[in-house]
């Protein structure tokens with residue numbers, strides 16, 4: 001890398017690219033959330049349908065271009081997730097905060113994720129989104145964090161915030177944090 | 188009550204105690220919303236979107252039962268006094284069977300005599316109608332295979348009838364008489380193409396009913412009453428009151444039977460795309476006076492997993508819940524409702540019979556049977572041809588062996604002293620000058636607390652030299668610390684220089700003590716020799 005490149009990088013002028021994974025159980029709102037992040041013109045107006053396999057979406061935040069893998073959260077597609085662990089620079093983990101019953105399943109999947117050899121070795125930021133905060137019987141982000149034992153993740157930066165994927169509320173805060181983490185790593 | 192996730196979603200009051208409930212797709216409209224069918228008394232109520240949708244009322248009984256019903260109606264109409272009514276109804280119940288009577292009559296007969304008067308005052312004016320009561324309900328897809336297709340309901344009643352209800356036309360499409368009152372029933376196939384029904388009746392028999400076949404085949408008579416029945420592709424599995432878990436093929440022959448630890452309450456089969464031939468059984472076992480529930484997961488006959496639940500389990504269901512997560516939902520006798528979800532990464536083993544736990548172990552012991560060698564074949568041939576000779580030889584050597592053992596036993600007795608672990612003391616002396624001698628002996632029990640019974644004394648001697656007058660002396664019992672004296676005369680026939688006699692003390696058939704008495708060498712010389720012998724064995728107590 002030349003001196004010039006370094007300079008440009010340091011001033012945040014160069015366009016950066018980051019590949020991120022969007023994980024979470026089915027119906028947690030991953031696709032809805034990504035749809036919210038996209039440009040106004042490529043947005044789907046109608047109701048999102050359950051994802052089959054996975055979708056690749058692109059969006060920009062500040063000067064980082066994100067390539068997001070929107071994985072399907074259905075039981076039978078969850079084993080696909082680990083194939084993408086190797087080359088990703090960040091993870092968004094979406095949780096349906098109104099689904100108390102499946103919080104145990106969420107914990108199970110999270111355990112599998114952070115114990116996976118491809119993830120253990122890496123220091124990548126994980127953003128937890130407690131989605132559907134508009135619903136009446138939703139759990140607070142503190143409750144979710146303690147039920148999932150998030151405090152045990154000590155070798156990776158993580159952050160949790162509540163969102164509403166339908167209105168986009170709370171989403172910017174989370175993405176801002178993720179962008180910051182990824183930029184810090186570039187330097 | 189309808190639950191969504193882990194919280195209560197809706198609550199509806201039913202007119203009667205329900206006997207069965209199931210979900211059913213009633214039409215082919217999109218989106219696919221299932222309805223809930225509840226069997227209550229003689230009706231099947233169907234709810235959609237938590238609102239009553241429609242109800243089937245089973246037709247009233249015809250054929251054979253009309254006679255008893257009309258007689259019954261007459262009896263009630265006459266309205267004689269209570270005593271007479273009860274008596275007439277009792278006669279009727281003997282004639283036609285209690286289960287054929289209408290429910291008011293049944294109630295009246297079962298009630299305390301004092302309460303009857305009141306009951307009649309309140310309900311005597313009502314018309315007598317024979318009600319059919321649904322005992323069991325199941326569903327079957329109507330026209331095609333697959334998920335979320337239109338289904339038909341199959342209901343069985345207390346009057347041994349079977350009805351097929353079509354929710355699209357809201358009608359009864361088929362009615363059949365069956366050989367008993369169904370307790371459990373499973374169906375497989377497609378209603379308009381081909382299907383079969385397996386059901387167990389109250390007396391413990393299992394039947395199979397096929398479409399287009401008039402005959403209803405009896406598959407098996409169970410050893411004990413069934414608690415639950417499930418179908419697993421080409422076999423059906425059953426849990427019984429005698430704590431067995433049995434599997435039968437569809438022809439009714441038993442494949443295996445496992446004894447469960449506890450009383451089973453419910454049974455379910457996992458869907459084949461999760462794991463094949465995997466059964467879940469809930470059992471209640473009593474441990475230290477506390478009843479606790481255990482859930483067993485079997486793959487075939489192999490026990491895969493055991494799950495303990497603090498309270499006794501009343502029943503459970505297994506299947507996809509909510510967003511397709513495999514859920515195990517059970518309720519306990521104290522009214523608790525719990526949901527357990529299956530891990531996505533759960534492993535179900537290979538179904539091999541190795542690495543098993545508990546009851547299936549005894550089936551895995553492999554016998555070491557060597558291959559048939561040439562020698563083995565020759566030997567069997569020889570055995571077949573010369574069986575007589577071989578048998579004779581065997582008998583001969585058997586006798587030979589018997590003689591040999593007797594000889595060595597005798598030898599041992601003669602040459603050594605036996606002393607078993609009873610504290611007996613034997614003293615003997617020879618008196619006299621000969622040829623007639625007197626043998627005097629004292630037997631003493633030196634145990635302080637044990638009474639010896641059935642003791643006898645006998646002698647071992649050379650019969651050419653001596654003859655003993657009292658060769659067998661019986662001693663009924665030997666009291667502790669008391670010297671029991673006995674004596675016998677010995678005649679000396681030959682003059683022999685050196686000889687001896689063995690005194691043997693037996694207890695029942697066992698020699699417990701023996702002693703050697705040396706005989707005087709020159710009997711005629713008149714010497715008297717004294718022999719003092721003791722055989723004392725330390726007490727074992």
Ligand SMILES: Nc1nc2c(ncn2[C@@H]2O[C@H](COP(=O)(O)OP(=O)(O)OP(=O)(O)O)[C@@H](O)[C@H]2O)c(=O)[nH]1
Nearest residue numbers: 026027028029030031032050051072073132164165
């Ligand atoms: N009320 C509410 N509903 C939401 C929210 N986010 C998503 N949903 C709804 O949740 C449903 C599922 O959303 P999806 O985005 O398809 O979920 P997904 O995680 O992509 O599901 P899969 O693709 O099957 O893994 C949709 O009906 C959304 O409208 C939210 O914040 N609030």
Ligand SMILES: [Mg+2]
Nearest residue numbers: 030031050051
């Ligand atoms: Mg999706």
